[in-house]
Amino acid sequence: MSLEYVIGAFLFISNSDSLTLSRMKHHPDLYKLDILNFAQTSSTLGGELPLSGFERLKIEDARPSPEESVSWTLKGEQRKTQNGTPQIWLHLKANTHIVLTCQRCLELAPFELAVDRHFRFVDSEETALAQDDENEEDLLALDRKFNALELIEDELIMNLPLVPRHQACHNSVLEGLAQEIQNDPQFQRPNPFAALEKLKKRTKT
Numbered sequence: 001m002s003l004e005y006v007i008g009a010f011l012f013i014s015n016s017d018s019l020t021l022s023r024m025k026h027h028p029d030l031y032k033l034d035i036l037n038f039a040q041t042s043s044t045l046g047g048e049l050p051l052s053g054f055e056r057l058k059i060e061d062a063r064p065s066p067e068e069s070v071s072w073t074l075k076g077e078q079r080k081t082q083n084g085t086p087q088i089w090l091h092l093k094a095n096t097h098i099v100l101t102c103q104r105c106l107e108l109a110p111f112e113l114a115v116d117r118h119f120r121f122v123d124s125e126e127t128a129l130a131q132d133d134e135n136e137e138d139l140l141a142l143d144r145k146f147n148a149l150e151l152i153e154d155e156l157i158m159n160l161p162l163v164p165r166h167q168a169c170h171n172s173v174l175e176g177l178a179q180e181i182q183n184d185p186q187f188q189r190p191n192p193f194a195a196l197e198k199l200k201k202r203t204k205t
């Protein structure tokens, strides 16, 4: 490998990193959102972020396209309860597309990741943990420097399909082959009960 090539590759990496960071910095509040103030003032934030900036989404088999972006909105809300104590809420919506390897035909398949969740903030991590079991709501600890970027990334990760698969694979030859193998008795595990049946018959005769 020539030195020129190595330097070229390095420059490319550092350029794309700084590009990602500068784009991310359009929303500095996202790193340290004052949730209480955000909810009390019924604030809204939103925009687009490059998918390639979400490091934890770069998992094995996932191929975030460099052009793909994540559109997101955050809405703060303070709700009054019956006993008069106000509740702090955050509504997150995020949407993107990711390309994963289909586990049936092993070709690439596009998937939509769509997040639409409401979070209620309680005074501490302990309260959130203690109340989590008895509540269907998603509880988070109130933080005056809340990392909403991390929340967006967490929620996108939770939305990844467990077993990525095309709804209908294009490569029907491969799929047909997989089906054939599945049905071929040569590749099937012997049923232990069938073996027991045989043994029973043999002992009778």
Ligand SMILES: [Zn+2]
Residues within 6 Å of the ligand: 102, 103, 104, 105, 106, 107, 109, 165, 166, 168, 169, 170
């Ligand atoms: Zn497929």
